[in-house]
Amino acid sequence: MNTHSNRAAWLAVSAMFVLNGALYGIWASRIPAVAATHDLSKAELGWLLLLLAAGAITAFPLAGRFADTLGSAYVTLRIAMVYVVALACIAVSPSVPVLALSLFFFGVTHGAMDVTMNTWAGEAEAHIGRAVMSSFHAMFSLGAGVGAASGFAAEYASIGLAPHFIATGMVVAVVCLWMARIGWVSPRQSGTVDTPLFPLPRGPLVAVGLIAFCTSMGEGAMVDWSALLMIETTGVTAANAALGYTVFSIAMVVTRLLGDQATRLAGPVVTARVAGCVATVGAVCAVISAEFGVALVGFGLMGVGYAVIMPLAFSRAARDPHLPPGTAIASVATLGYGGLLLGPPIIGFVAHATDLRTGFAVLVILAVLIVVLARAVRRPTA
Numbered sequence: 546m547n548t549h550s551n552r553a554a555w556l557a558v559s560a561m562f563v564l565n566g567a568l569y570g571i572w573a574s575r576i577p578a579v580a581a582t583h584d585l586s587k588a589e590l591g592w593l594l595l596l597l598a599a600g601a602i603t604a605f606p607l608a609g610r611f612a613d614t615l616g617s618a619y620v621t622l623r624i625a626m627v628y629v630v631a632l633a634c635i636a637v638s639p640s641v642p643v644l645a646l647s648l649f650f651f652g653v654t655h656g657a658m659d660v661t662m663n664t665w666a667g668e669a670e671a672h673i674g675r676a677v678m679s680s681f682h683a684m685f686s687l688g689a690g691v692g693a694a695s696g697f698a699a700e701y702a703s704i705g706l707a708p709h710f711i712a713t714g715m716v717v718a719v720v721c722l723w724m725a726r727i728g729w730v731s732p733r734q735s736g737t738v739d740t741p742l743f744p745l746p747r748g749p750l751v752a753v754g755l756i757a758f759c760t761s762m763g764e765g766a767m768v769d770w771s772a773l774l775m776i777e778t779t780g781v782t783a784a785n786a787a788l789g790y791t792v793f794s795i796a797m798v799v800t801r802l803l804g805d806q807a808t809r810l811a812g813p814v815v816t817a818r819v820a821g822c823v824a825t826v827g828a829v830c831a832v833i834s835a836e837f838g839v840a841l842v843g844f845g846l847m848g849v850g851y852a853v854i855m856p857l858a859f860s861r862a863a864r865d866p867h868l869p870p871g872t873a874i875a876s877v878a879t880l881g882y883g884g885l886l887l888g889p890p891i892i893g894f895v896a897h898a899t900d901l902r903t904g905f906a907v908l909v910i911l912a913v914l915i916v917v918l919a920r921a922v923r924r925p926t927a
Contacts, residue, residue, distance in 0.1 A: 547672055553727050554669045555677060559684040560724035561621055561662045566688025567717045568632050569655060570794065571710060573689070573768040574696020574787045577776070578706055583641050587901070591893025594769055596645050598887045600652025601659075602879065608657035609664070609875030616731035617664035617871075622722065624661060628654035629718045636710035660878050664871055667863045668731055679804030679856040686801055686852070688717075689768075690794030697787040746876045750868070752921035753861050756817070757881025759911040759918070760854040762888030763824065763847060766908055767793050769889035770901065771831075771844060777901050779837045789844045796848030804853040813857050813922045821915030824850025828908040847908075854915060855881065857922040866925050 547554070580590050611620045631651040638644035666681045692713070699709040746754035767790055775786040808816050827846025834840050858881060862873040896904035 547730055549672075549727055549729065551673045554672050554729070555680075557618075557725045557727045557729060558662065558666050558669045558681055560721040561625060561658070561665065562681050562684035563688035563691075564625055564717055564721035565628070565655070565658050565662060566685035566690075566794075567692040567721075568628055568688075568714055569768065570689035570692020570790070571695055571713055572632060572635060572651070572692075573790055574693040574772070575699070575706055575709065576769055577772055577783050577786070578700070579635065579644075580773075582706065583638075583644060585641070586897070587893050588897040589641070591890040591897065593641075593645055593648050594893060595887070595890035597648040597652035597655075598883070598890060600649040601656025601885075602883050602887075604653045604656035605660050605879040605882065606875055608660040609871055609878075611657075612661045612664045612731070613871045614733060616733050617661045617668065618725075618729040618731045621658060621661040621665055622725060624654055624658045625718065625722060625725075628658055629714045631655075632714045633707075633711045636706040656882065659882055660875055663859055663874055663878065665729070665731065667859075667874065668729075670863075676805045676808065676860070678860050679801045679808070679853060682852075682856045683798050683801030683804070686794050686797035686848075690791055690798060692717075693787060693791045693794055697784055697791060700784040700787060746880055748867060749921070749925070750862060750865060750873060750876060752918055753858050754877045754880030756915055756918040756921045757855060757858040757877055758884035759914045760824075760851050760858075760884070761881050762884030762891075762911055763828070763851055763908045764855075765885035765888040766892050766905065767844065767847065768885075770892055770896075770905065774831070774901050774905055775837070775840055778835055779840055781837050785837070789841060792841050793844040793848040796845040797852040800849045800852035801856065804856055807853065808857065813861070813924060814919050816853055817857055817919035817922050818916050820850045820853050821912055821917075821919060822850070824915060825909060825912035826850075828905075828912050832902055832906050832909065847912075850912065850915075854922075861922045861924065864924060 631654045634647040635651055638647045666678060670677050695713045771789040772786040775781055775789045824847050827843045827850055830843025831840055834843060858877055859874060862877040865873040892904040892907060895907065
């Protein structure tokens with residue numbers, strides 16, 4: 546039984562969300578540098594991002610099973626340490642084949658930690674006794690913003706990939722792991738007889754997974770392509786281009802900090818519909834504008850729009866009347882976060898066939914679908 550204070554529980558889980566976001570933000574902010582180091586075309590980068598996606602999607606269901614059997618907190622803390630190593634491997638990869646293996650490894654650790662830390666977040670939310678899922682996701686966005694800002698600083702100071710990834714990753718890991726080691730004991734399941742090895746959403750959860758997919762595909766595109774889009778459409782430097790994802794992440798942090806209150810006031814369905822409309826406007830601005838300032842506004846609006854959808858989806862999954870919370874979260878994560886990682890390579894292939902502006906325009910359509918699918922996140926009746 547956990548006797549920790551609400552504050553201690555919130556801080557411990559938040560630290561894991563910060564760590565997860567920061568390591569991913571560090572990688573995202575230096576994608577142009579990685580591509581330049583290995584002389585990658587858009588298509589080649591797309592294939593490598595697909596390997597990252599494959600690693601994550603492979604890890605989602607397995608991580609959910611380990612979280613159920615070993616305890617989500619126990620598994621999360623250990624995956625976090627391996628995740629830091631995976632980030633360093635990207636920076637020191639001497640060739641494209643080794644880089645491919647490193648990105649697959651990075652995808653495995655990122656995806657596994659996504660599932661286990663969200664499972665731990667569900668436990669902490671129940672312990673605290675009020676809705677805090679959106680605030681946990683705000684901490685992910687905060688971490689991603691910090692990671693992206695470090696990339697801006699590293700580009701500005703002409704710091705290489707290896708010293709940036711290794712030093713920054715180690716600092717973030719030491720601080721966050723120290724905050725998270727509170728001795729949290731997660732519930733464990735003695736058996737998984739009725740749990741499929743690779744759970745997918747069923748019934749009403751299919752629509753929940755789809756709205757999560759649309760949202761996370763947009764997030765993934767922002768992570769992997771926003772800097773390159775900014776360079777291609779506005780002609781700014783790589784250092785200034787890194788600010789695009791930073792603005793996006795800051796907007797997500799602020800919105801997610803207000804997300805629980807907004808949901809209580811307007812309800813999940815209205816909140817999701819308004820969020821989808823805002824994301825649509827932002828995506829249009831990012832695609833059609835050749836002005837740096839307007840593009841930044843568009844990225845900020847996309848951050849506001851996407852911010853609350855994933856917390857709403859996970860809260861809906863955790864309340865599903867037909868599946869246990871762990872299985873439901875893993876199933877939605879498999880489909881939802883698949884968009885985070887499958888989206889970038891898809892956009893890369895479209896960009897290779899046409900141009901990056903056209904590839905990014907896919908996000909406008911997906912943002913409209915968020916509005917259409919908003920009813921999926923309504924809370925089930927008893």
